[in-house]
Amino acid sequence: MSPEDTEVIELAQELIRRPSRAGIDDYEPVLAVLQDWLDARDLPCRRLYDDAGRPIALLVEVAGGRPGPWWALDACVDTAPYGDEDAWSFRPDCGDVVDGWLRGRGAADSKLAAAMFCRIAAELRAGADDLHGGLAVLLDADEHTGGFGGARAYLADADAVRPAGAMIGYPGPDEVVVGGRGLWRATIAVRAESGHSGSRRAALGAVSRAARLVRLLEEAELPGAEGGFPLPPKLTVTSCHGGEGFSVIPGLCELGVDIRTTPIFDARAAENLVRTAAAELDRRLPGPAPTAITQVACWPAYRLAEDEQPAAALLEAAAGEGLTVRPKTAGPSNIGNLLAAQGIPATAGFGVRYEGLHGVDERACLADLPTIHTVYMQALLRLLAP
Template identity: 30%
Template sequence: MTLTDPAQTLAALIRCPSVTPEDGGALATLGEMLGELGFSNDPVTFSDEGTPDVGNLYSRLGTEGPHLMFAGHTDVVPAGDREAWTRDPFSADIVDGFMYGRGAVDMKGGIACFVSALARLIERRGAPQGSVSVLITGDEEGPSINGTEKLLAHAAAKGERWDAAVVGEPTNPNEMGDMIKIGRRGSLSGVLTVEGVQGHVAYPHLADNPLSGLVTLMDGLLDPPLDAGNDRFPPTNLEFTSVDTGNPAANVIPARTTATFNIRFNDIWTAESLAAELRARLARAAKDTRLRAGHEPVRYRVEFAPRSSPSFLTRDDALIETLSAAVREATGRTPALSTTGGTSDARFIKDYCPVVEFGLVGQTMHMVDERVALSDLESLTRIYETFLERWFDHRSAAGIR
């Protein structure tokens, strides 16, 4: 295998069936690649009650500062209906300029390009004047309990400190160079339960339909909008994702119903302030009996998930501009600086150092026939190589260690 060729490095990773929480040999394969480049590897497995054990890998090249981290994950989502794939999802077949395979885009492709970028840089001018670490989990697509968060703490406890980080998630909506993620919205989930009185639909005055109360509460949460967003973040949005009543009978008013929701919020809110706002809205809406004439206020309870994700924004101008310049040089495009999309492991990394995200085009991630253009692999490798060279040169010229 030639490590300077991202197609070869990616093929080796795709052929490891690392569906969360199984590793499938992916971390060992990556560790061998990094070992060839001079990295010291620290594989570690984490455990937690009620969750599967998960393997992770922390590798470092160099002993001095400045110190740049590349982070990502080798675990992938299940292939789904394998008969629906035109190519085996773990074959890394190349057809018409595209490599097929689960993880090709999300995100073994990003890891492969970073390895090849380092290999090219080392071959051309030697190792960077500083340190590069690679922090890889096998638990990003799963519960995210035995992965990046614990691996960061493990490395920090051993004395590791970082100046900046790049996460190789697929950030580009359509073409290479479209977008760099410089932050992420937060995420808060909850379950709303409404109590009613069961009865016959022909005698509604003897019952209290919890669905009518739920509709009132849902309206109270959705209107007015939580905010209008700001110059860095889109508006906060609340989405109801399920309504469950468990009532198979069409002629029975149910006794209870529940609704699950998730909110992606910007930096106007914290999880705590947002939960307080939602509770206040529910308390006001519960008094509205227009859909339930003759009844007392809606009886309800709301429970928020114990694990939430905060919003964050990276303000390291040198990191952002260095990566943006590398993107412009390789693609001719000026990337948008965005905070859109879901959560990523950058939410853990931001507590240790400034972090940005940039990777491949994400159009086929998690889909049947996930695939990546070989030309995109080459573009991303050039971007990473240029970024590495300029980031370390800038720090060296400024005397920052």
């Protein structure tokens, strides 16, 4: 490892040793480590805040000396929870290196990438006068909540230059994610006449009505993959809450539904499917009030062409380092969907090898770091110094 690689690893270790589980830990300690590192190298950065005034991200900005578009690197510095800590063979916040692997929650997703992106910003700043446009590095502490507050704050910041595209530092050296299914999520309130479960009155409770709706939803016909998009839509009922005890016929049951959308089967089609199923339920088994549907979230599906930036630059740079990397359209959604809704093309999912992401014994392979670093640097130079 070069001294520069060692510096990246040491920063990543310090980040892992500051627990930053989304929705659990205070983000201040992990952001402070990053800010101290950046300040020590005179790298311009500033904090971004959520609506409650809490720090939610750090934004590093390196302006080039020549006109041109800006590009963004994004890596989250919050993490998934630890899960069952007794199942880990090492402490989730140990941040140590064993047999060439960096260990601990966030090693793979994505504190090593955050540290590497900080180094890249420092390297590009040294030759910034020759760059066209500029580089923004977003170190996001609100990714694993699904709220993507750091990215939202960045896009809403009137002082930040809107990027022409972004590269998101999720791990894995074999694929570059160039697209993803979108999503449409809603809660569904199913009602019935409440009463005593021992009553002679034949009453179908809200849970039973909701069960019929689940069947209607899961029996609904969805299209296959079509229109050049490689994945089909998918519907999943993800939650069911209702009932107050054994002796009460429930009057309310709430379902959660997650529909992964495609360019052909979009949010409007997803909503129509759910509303059609709810109307069919109300027709077959009328309740005291119509079944109510409340949209919770909606992101578009997206897919970049292989010759579209920044995907083309990243794939070309990977090939230049002898890597066989395939473009992939992901089933799960990511920040790329949020950016796509803003008209900003994004890649994701290119980084080091890893194990245990969101599970036990998370770790990242440090032998891959020099090559992954070189690929990102070469891709950025293609974009910033054409």
